[in-house]
Amino acid sequence: MAPACVEAEEVYDYIVCGGGTSGCVIAGRLAEDLNATILVLEAGPDNADLENVHMAGGWSQNFDSETDWNIVTEHMPTVNNRQVKCSRGRFLGGSSGVNGTLCIRGTKQDYDDWCLDEWTGEKMWTYMAKAETFHDKDWFKADASVHGESGPLHTEPHDLAPISELFKESMIDQGLPYHSDMFSTGETPQGCGDVLRTVHQGIRSTAADFITKGYRRENVTIKTDATVDKILLEKKDGDLTATGVLTVSKDGQERAYYARKEVIISAGAYCSPTILMRSGIGAKDELEEHGIDCVVDLPGVGKNLMDHVLCFIFYEVSKPHLTNDHLVYHNNAFTTSYALYREHKTGVLSTFPFGIFGYARLDSRLASSPLWTTAPRKNGRDPMGLAPSQPNIEFWNTELYGGPKQFTDFPVEDGKSAFAICVLLFNQRSRGTVALRSKECADNPFVDHNYLADDLDMLVLSEGCRMANEIVMKGRGTRDVVRGSWPEGEGHHRFETRDEWVPYIRQHATTCYHASGTCKMGAEDDKMAVLDSRLRVKGVRGLRVADVSVVPKVNNGHTQMVAYGIGEGAAEMIKEDAKKGQDS
Structure with missing residues (x-):
C-alpha cells in the first residue's frame, strides 16, 4: 500500500536507488531498451552546474558541504583512537565526480578470487572495457586489446610533472621496471607505469554521462534531492517481493515510487546496507534495537567492510618548479591557473595532482620477519592471501603539496615546494562494520573501519613505507632534490627499523575512499553473504544491490573501474533475467 502522503502513483519498470557510479551505468544500459522505463533516485543535486566536479583540480571543494555525505568514522582504537572522514559524492554521478x-583495475586474479562464475577476471575486464572510450597520446604505449572504444566513460593518459618523471626514474632504479599500460593490463605485480584518468579534453568524465549529455533518453526519469528511505515489500504468490521504494525529499516530504520489474540499490558501501536495514533486511538483533521489524534475517548486511589504508610521506623539494606548487600556491598563481582552465580547459586544474604509480611484492623484504615467516599460508599464497601475481603494495607521488583536505599547513606561501609519496596496503586482513545510528534516513550510519587491527596489516604497510622512503632517498631521480621526509625533517636516517614506522603510520594513515564489501555476494552456503552471484538479495524477489558493496574481497587496485564493471555486469544480468522471465 502507498503511504497516505502520496498524491499520485508513479510506476516504472526499474527503480535505481542511487545515481552514483554503478547506478548511472545500470540506468543507462537498461534504457537502451526503449520500451523499458527507468527511474533514478539521487539524494543530492544534479552535477550539471557543479564546476568542481567537471574541473578535476577542484575535487576537494565538493567535500564538507551538501555535495558530500559527510560520513565520519567512530573513534578507532587501532589508529590511535582517530576518526577518519569518509567523504563520498552526494550528487548525480556520485563519487565518480x-x-x-x-x-587501476588490479589483476585478473583479484576477481577470480571471488570464486563466482559470473564475475571472473576475464568477464570483469570485458565489463570495464565496455564502459570506456580510450583516447591515446603519442608518448603512451597502450595495449589496445584491453581498452574500450565506444563507452560513455572517456579516459586518457596523464602528462607527468617533472617530479613524477624523477620519481619514475627512482622506481626503475630501485627495482620497479617500467610497463606503460600495466594498470590496465594487470600484467605485473612488480613495476611502475602510467595510469589512465577519467578526464578528456580537460573535463572529468563521470558516470552521470551514461544518462545525460549525448546519452540522455526519454525513458529515463531522474529525480534529484530524493533520499531513499526504505524498500517497499509485499508478499506476492507466497514470496517476499520488492514493489517500490519510499523516499524523503529535501524538505522532508515522503513519496513512494513503484517498480513493475525490479528495484536496484546502488547507494555504495555505506548507504546500500543501511537502506536494506531500514527495510527490515539485516541482522535481526541489530534491527530490533532500533524498533525495526526484521523481515529477512541476513547477518552479513553491513559487515565485511573493507578499504585500502593509505599513508602519505612528505618531502620538501630543493629545486624550483619540479612540483606544480608554483602553479597553485605561490603568489597569484591560482588566479592565473583558474583563468587558464575557464578559457581553455587546460593547465594544472584540468588534472588530478597524482603522478606515476608502482606495484611491489614484499616477499624478500619480509623474509627476516618472524611474524611473516610463521604466519599461516594456504595454496601457495603469502600470509596476506595473495598469489605471486598479485602486489602487496602500491606507490604513487603527488605532484604538489596536498592530499586529504586537512593537509594545509606546509608553508607554500614562502615559495616552498613539497610532494608526497603515497603507500597503499592491499588485501588487508582487518574488517570493519557499518551499522544504523537510528532508523531515520537523515542520520548517517556508524562506520568503524577497524584499520590496521591485524598485525600483518601493520607489518606489510610499514615495510611498504620503508621501501617508498628508500626509493625517494636512494633512487637516482630524486635523491639529490629532496630535503628529507616532511614533517619529520630528519633526513635520510629518520627511520632505521621497521618498528619506528609504526607510530608514524598510525599517525598518518588515512582512507583511500575504496569502501566496499558490506553487501557481499556469495555462495548459497555462505551465511554472511547478502546476495547471490547475480546480485539478488537473498530471500527477496525483485531486489538487487549493485555497487562496490557487493564485492566479497576488494581488488588490488582502485575501485572506480570496479564500480563501472559491476554496473555493466549488473545491467547485462538484469536484461538476461528479464528475457528469461518473458520467455517462460
Missing part, C-alpha cells in the same frame, strides 16, 4: 580519476 570527486575521486582521483584513476583507472
